[in-house]
Amino acid sequence: MKYHSHIDTTVTASFGDALLASLAPDGGLWMPDKIPFFSPDETARLGAMSFADCASELAQHFTDDRFSASDLKDLCRDAYNFDVPMVTLTGENLHPALAPDAEDFVLELFHGPTLAFKDFAARFMGRAASHLMGRTKQRRTILVATSGDTGGAIGDAFLDQDGIQVFILFPKGGVSKVQEQQLTTMGTRHSNVKAISVEGTFDDCQQLVKAAFGNSELTKKHNLMSANSINVGRVIPQSFYYFWTSLQAKGAYPQRPLVYSIPSGNLGNLTGGLIAKKMGAPIERFVIGNNVNDPFVDYLSTAVYEPRPSVPTLSNAMDIGRPNNFPRILSLFNNDYAEIINVCWGASFSDAETERHIRRIHTETGYIMCPHTAVGHLAMEKFAEDISDSFTRITVGTAHPAKFADSVERILHTDIPLPGPLAKAMKKTKRMHVMGPTLADLSDYLAMHA
Numbered sequence: 001m002k003y004h005s006h007i008d009t010t011v012t013a014s015f016g017d018a019l020l021a022s023l024a025p026d027g028g029l030w031m032p033d034k035i036p037f038f039s040p041d042e043t044a045r046l047g048a049m050s051f052a053d054c055a056s057e058l059a060q061h062f063t064d065d066r067f068s069a070s071d072l073k074d075l076c077r078d079a080y081n082f083d084v085p086m087v088t089l090t091g092e093n094l095h096p097a098l099a100p101d102a103e104d105f106v107l108e109l110f111h112g113p114t115l116a117f118k119d120f121a122a123r124f125m126g127r128a129a130s131h132l133m134g135r136t137k138q139r140r141t142i143l144v145a146t147s148g149d150t151g152g153a154i155g156d157a158f159l160d161q162d163g164i165q166v167f168i169l170f171p172k173g174g175v176s177k178v179q180e181q182q183l184t185t186m187g188t189r190h191s192n193v194k195a196i197s198v199e200g201t202f203d204d205c206q207q208l209v210k211a212a213f214g215n216s217e218l219t220k221k222h223n224l225m226s227a228n229s230i231n232v233g234r235v236i237p238q239s240f241y242y243f244w245t246s247l248q249a250k251g252a253y254p255q256r257p258l259v260y261s262i263p264s265g266n267l268g269n270l271t272g273g274l275i276a277k278k279m280g281a282p283i284e285r286f287v288i289g290n291n292v293n294d295p296f297v298d299y300l301s302t303a304v305y306e307p308r309p310s311v312p313t314l315s316n317a318m319d320i321g322r323p324n325n326f327p328r329i330l331s332l333f334n335n336d337y338a339e340i341i342n343v344c345w346g347a348s349f350s351d352a353e354t355e356r357h358i359r360r361i362h363t364e365t366g367y368i369m370c371p372h373t374a375v376g377h378l379a380m381e382k383f384a385e386d387i388s389d390s391f392t393r394i395t396v397g398t399a400h401p402a403k404f405a406d407s408v409e410r411i412l413h414t415d416i417p418l419p420g421p422l423a424k425a426m427k428k429t430k431r432m433h434v435m436g437p438t439l440a441d442l443s444d445y446l447a448m449h450a
Contacts, residue, residue, distance in 0.1 A: 004024075018030040019128060022231045036061040038280040043247055047251060058239070086248065087108060108397045114149065120238060121233075125231065130161050144168055147202040150229075159187050178426070183195045185429070203320065207322075212439060222446055229267075239279065242276035242281055261289055265319070291319070292349075293319050315354060317372055370400065370408065373399070
């Protein structure tokens with residue numbers, strides 16, 4: 001597969017080069033030259049595989065000749081050594097024998113090592129980058145801006161890997177207590193992963209990373225690489241779980257249309273879903289749930305895209321006023337607004353609405369949602385209000401509620417037990433560097449530690 005810049009399609013690269021370069025030389029986002037399409041017979045074969053093996057076959061169509069089929073199978077089996085369950089709100093797995101009349105499911109993407117959906121992309125990306133660098137003996141300095149979960153997933157995926165230094169930038173006071181503990185306690189004081197608390201918003205962190213990549217001297221000096229969703233190595237793997245899980249859902253309920261609801265911030269998760277649909281995944285539509293940081297939902301209703309400063313909310317990982325992947329979505333649809341709204345529908349919700357929904361779902365079903373998943377489920381319910389026909393609803397569960405225990409426990413007045421990895425992290429001493437949101441501050445820190 002060849003990739004091109006979304007700005008100038010004559011600027012091209014292989015998958016491996018696009019992965020390690022992060023951005024195209026003209027500042028554009030890398031896009032695949034074509035999306036592979038799978039026939040019904042091919043999708044039936046892929047759907048019968050395990051998730052890891054299906055992912056490895058899909059990956060063969062998006063990578064280059066530096067990755068053999070055997071390499072990718074080993075990579076995906078190592079990366080995806082955890083479950084990808086779809087459950088009803090009463091906890092039953094999606095299976096016609098267990099839930100023949102069920103329509104409302106949560107796709108729990110938080111069973112990886114850092115308990116967030118970012119593990120899927122980060123673990124594939126980390127192993128792919130290590131595979132390439134092991135062949136060339138290159139070194140890289142990874143800069144990643146995080147609004148909560150990305151940094152943890154990237155840090156875990158690259159921890160203690162030779163030739164790679166990781167710097168995680170997060171907004172001071174802008175992530176949950178558990179997330180901050182997870183971000184700032186990885187490895188040891190001398191490990192290759194370091195956390196930086198930036199005095200500003202996530203958008204400030206994101207702009208700082210972009211400014212660093214826009215500085216050719218800094219980029220060359222430190223061999224900078226991004227692990228944010230501007231990197232195509234983050235976006236492509238997110239298509240894999242939409243493709244495979246949609247085949248499982250359609251197999252269970254073949255007569256019903258299939259709709260996914262995605263709590264959205266930087267739009268990388270949605271972009272992965274849209275790529276899966278173009279590959280032939282049997283997905284009818286995507287519902288997009290935003291908090292009050294909702295430039296994409298506004299775009300869907302007005303055809304006008306107006307990025308704006310982000311504001312802090314309960315669902316902090318979606319506090320993004322300038323979503324990175326919006327240009328990729330335009331590119332996938334050749335800037336055709338009518339085509340985009342034919343596939344995408346959106347709604348946004350306040351913190352008060354999110355809190356009420358978390359309480360209602362818990363009271364009615366016993367199921368505990370993180371604030372982001374609750375926003376996605378709210379959007380699905382709103383979408384369903386005007387739909388008379390039956391359809392299979394799958395809300396993407398993006399993070400374990402324990403990652404937001406301080407908020408969820410306040411809302412539900414109940415304790416949220418911390419899973420083992422989080423309980424262990426909470427006992428560790430935090431290590432982080434605090435700095436202002438300036439390129440000079442970041443440059444100085446990199447000079448000392450990269």
